[in-house]
Amino acid sequence: MDDMTENSAHIAAMERRWIMADTDLHRRTFLKGIIAGLAALPLVPRVDAALAAWLDGLATDLAASTASGNYWQRLRQEFLTPARLLHFNTGSLGATPRAVIDAVADYMRELERDPVGQAWGPMLQLTEAVRHEAAALIGADPEELAIVRNTTEAMNTIASGVDLSPGDEILTTDHEHAGGMICWQYLAERTQARIVQLEMPVPATSADELVARVAEHLNERTRICSFSHVDTLTGVRLPLARIAELTRPRGILLACDGAQAPGMLQVDVHALQVDTYASSSHKWMLAPKGSGLLYVRRAVQDRVRPPLLRSGFGSYSGSSGTRNVPHILGHGLAVDMHRLLTPQKIEHRCLALRDGLAQRLQELPGARILSPTAVELRSALLAVTFEGKAAGDIYRALRERDIVAKALPATMVVTDALQSRNYNAVRFSTHIYNSEAELDRLTEALAQLTR
Ligand SMILES: Cc1ncc(COP(=O)(O)O)c(C=O)c1O
Secondary structure (H helix, E strand, O other): OOHHHHHHHHHHHHHHHHHHHHHHHHHOOHHHHHHHHHHHOOOOHHHHHHHHHHHHHHHHHHHHHHHHOOHHHHHHOOEOOOOOOEEOOOOOOOOOEHHHHHHHHHHHHHHHHOHHHHHOOHHHHHHHHHHHHHHHHOOOOHHHEEEEOOHHHHHHHHHOOOOOOOOOEEEEEOOOEHHHOHHHHHHHHHHOOEEEEEOOOOOOOOHHHHHHHHHHHOOOOEEEEEEEOEOOOOOOEOOHHHHHHHHHHHOOEEEEEOOOOEOOEOOOHHHHOOOEEEEEOOOOOOOOOOOEEEEEOHHHOOOOOOOOOOOOOOOOOOOOOOOOHHHHHHHHHHHHHHHHHOHHHHHHHHHHHHHHHHHHHHOOOOEEEOOOOOOOOOOOEEEEEEOOOOHHHHHHHHHHOOEEOEEOOOOEOOOHHHHHHOOOEEEEEOOOOOOHHHHHHHHHHHHHHHO
């Protein structure tokens, strides 16, 4: 058999096996699956034993730390970022726990002991469990979810999978990230469709205001609405379910760029009623870099060409080719840690730290917060301007003090309209590895820099 034939035969066998394994996998969590699977499968025993010990140990330690009030300090030890480095830019990239990184390296080593046997064998089979796990975490069905590399890839997949006619309209906002925007610009160019960008209020004050603004821009030519779940500039959490009430009856595809939400906020794509949802697990989900998810609602799958053409949503299929199996397993572990801590607790902590920072900065002369204060709209991204100061200078001066934030807007699609609004803001992200003591150090540094 030549390589191609062997590959196709192998893929067909894998697909058959997954269909058989599907029901079983659906019931198991990823890590439990690994541990339970040990008895049945000669899988990767050294890695699994280490992971099982890690997760058990972490759960026990965290339970003890809850009693002593040291829960978050204990958790901070899981990360490789040194204590002196204050990482307030999860919105760009999260910090992945040490155990996840070690597991990816271990899985890679194990895979190389029997490359074909593992990469196309039991280890590959586990990647399907990751997909099921990730689907459960964001409220999707497994047949609606593909494991991809990032939000940009997922958004491009959607934009290249839909058809438009000249004059059709794609409605977005002026706060979209290039990763969720360039794909629509390209589609509009190819099809002579039109992009309409509604202006986001700064600061946004209520969900009613945002829904009304969307409603004003819809017309009989609108075919697609593409909005960020959490706006990358000012951190507004969009009332997607209410927007879907406007788009779904009109047959408008509601495509969502969710780069900034899963891992920070509890996400349920069915409840949000979006048609497609793209996310980057290497941000708030703390997965290895190059991990993302793409959800396509079952009912619109006939309108959006499948991402992987054949057996579209599998981690690996006839049309997705060879994947980075150890990396996908690392993605699954990050999801698993998330489930261990619980999405509710994580969201609560991220938002509490964000509120703590907002409170501190409100007292800083010259600081003005651009992010919304309304509970229904706020997220763990806080954008702040500093009177008389250039955001880039603040960003660099913080970096010299080992504090990582983000100057805006660096990587956005800067339209003329947005440029004229010139936010000149610094964005801070607060995640579970940040602390109140870090907020104090950041505030003190900003006070020095803006004095
Ligand atoms: C809203 C939004 N969309 C897309 C992206 C691009 O993410 P990725 O590079 O992981 O594709 C980002 C990154 O910051 C973002 O904030």
